[in-house]
Each structure stands twice: as structure tokens, then as C-alpha cells.
Amino acid sequence: MRNYGDILNRPKVFFITFNVYRRRRLLDLDQPKRIILGVLEALRLQAGLKCIGFVIMPNxxxxxxxxxxxxxxSFVMHEWKRRSSLLIRTWYTAKAANYFREFGMGRRFWQPKYYPFEIESREKAEEILDYMHLNPTRSQLVQRAVDWKWSSARWYLARRTVGVPIEWVDF
Structure with a gap:
């Protein structure tokens, strides 16, 4: 019989997607994006994570x-969504109530689920990074991936800071 403890107790790389509830565009403004990155940075320090890449889209x-x-x-995702939801809702209520009212407070900020996909090779990680980094261009938010400031593309393509340290890992 296989020793599953070896599989469960090793570092892993995940490609993760999570959505705003009902795909509302509550991430259009810059401050909610800053909050998402701030919470990720706090979790990076608390849980010892490494951020290989990211992109924050409007929804x-x-x-x-x-x-x-x-x-x-599951702990990381629960905390990332919980903390960011609370901080973003608080910010909208205090600083941008009219914008938030347009979409409605809603029962939830984030969709209840998230979608993880384990990455086991450098090639797959590079493919995922390309997919993520081109997302803003496919959505016609910018013409070049490097121009979207809410993406690690700026770090990979121009070595600009992006709000959290980007760290490559060996596979």
C-alpha cells in the first residue's frame, strides 16, 4: 500500500481561480485590488507561501x-477570501458607497468555491503564467500584458514591483 503521508506532506504549487459573487465587477477600482494584494502579502508572511504569479481582473x-x-x-484560501471580503466591503461602505450601491451589498463578496489545479512541471507553470498574464489583453483592458499593473507580468517582463514579492520555484 502507498504511503500517502509523503504526498500530503510535501510542498505544492497550485493555480487558483476565485470569483466575485455573481461575477459583479467589484474589483474595477484600484483600492480593492490593493487590498487583495495586501492580504496575500500578509498570508505569504504568515503561512510561508511563495507567489509565483497572479492577475487581478475586474471580477x-x-x-x-x-x-x-x-x-x-483550504486555510490559505479561506483566510484570503475572508479577510479581503471584510476589508473591501468596509472600504466600499466608507469611501465608495455609490459605486457599491450600484452592484448591491449582496450576501457574499466572493463565490463560495475556488478552483485549484496542482502544477507539477515548469512547462505547465509557464503555460499558466502566460494564460494569466494575457487575460487583461484578451479582455481588452490593455494592449500589452506588461501594461496591466495588477499582474505579475510587470515583474516578469519589466522587473517592476507588483505589490507582493514574486518568487520562482524549482519543480
Whole structure:
């Protein structure tokens, strides 16, 4: 019989997608995006994560994260969504109530689920990074991926800071 402990207790890389509830465009403004990155940075420090890449779109987030052995992806995602939801709702209420009213407060900020996909090779990680980084161009938000400031494309293509440290990992 296989020793599953070896599989469960090793670092893993995940491509993760999570969406704003009912695909509302509640991430159009810059401050909610800053909050998402701030919470990711806090979790990176708390849980020992490595951010390989990300993109924040108007209604969803993609991230490529390295999760250390012994750390739970479900804990990371629960905390990222919980903390960012609370902070973004608070910010909208205080600073941009009219914008938030247009979409309605809603029962939820994020969709209840997230979509993880384990990445096991450098080639797949590079494919995922390309997919993520081109998302803003496919959505016609910018003409070049490097111009979307809410993406790690700026770090990979121009070595510009992007709000969280970007770290490559060996596969």
C-alpha cells in the first residue's frame, strides 16, 4: 500500500481561480485590488507561501502559489477570501458607497468555491503564467500584458514591483 503521508506532506504549487459573487465587477477600482494584494502579502508572511504569479481582473483573481509542506490550501484560501471580503466591503461602505450601491451589498463578496489545479512541471507553470498574464489583453483592458499593473507580468517582463514579492520555484 502507498504511503500517502509523503504526498500530503510535501510542498505544492497550485493555480487558483476565485470569483466575485455573481461575477459583479467589484474589483474595477484600484483600492480593492490593493487590498487583495495586501492580504496575500500578509498570508505569504504568515503561512510561508511563495507567489509565483497572479492577475487581478475586474471580477476574478488568478494566482499561482507555492504552498509549503504542512500548510493547507483550504486555510490559505479561506483566510484570503475572508479577510479581503471584510476589508473591501468596509472600504466600499466608507469611501465608495455609490459605486457599491450600484452592484448591491449582496450576501457574499466572493463565490463560495475556488478552483485549484496542482502544477507539477515548469512547462505547465509557464503555460499558466502566460494564460494569466494575457487575460487583461484578451479582455481588452490593455494592449500589452506588461501594461496591466495588477499582474505579475510587470515583474516578469519589466522587473517592476507588483505589490507582493514574486518568487520562482524549482519543480
Amino acid at each position: 476574478h483573481v488568478h494566482a499561482l502559489l507555492w504552498i509549503p509542506a504542512g500548510q493547507s490550501l
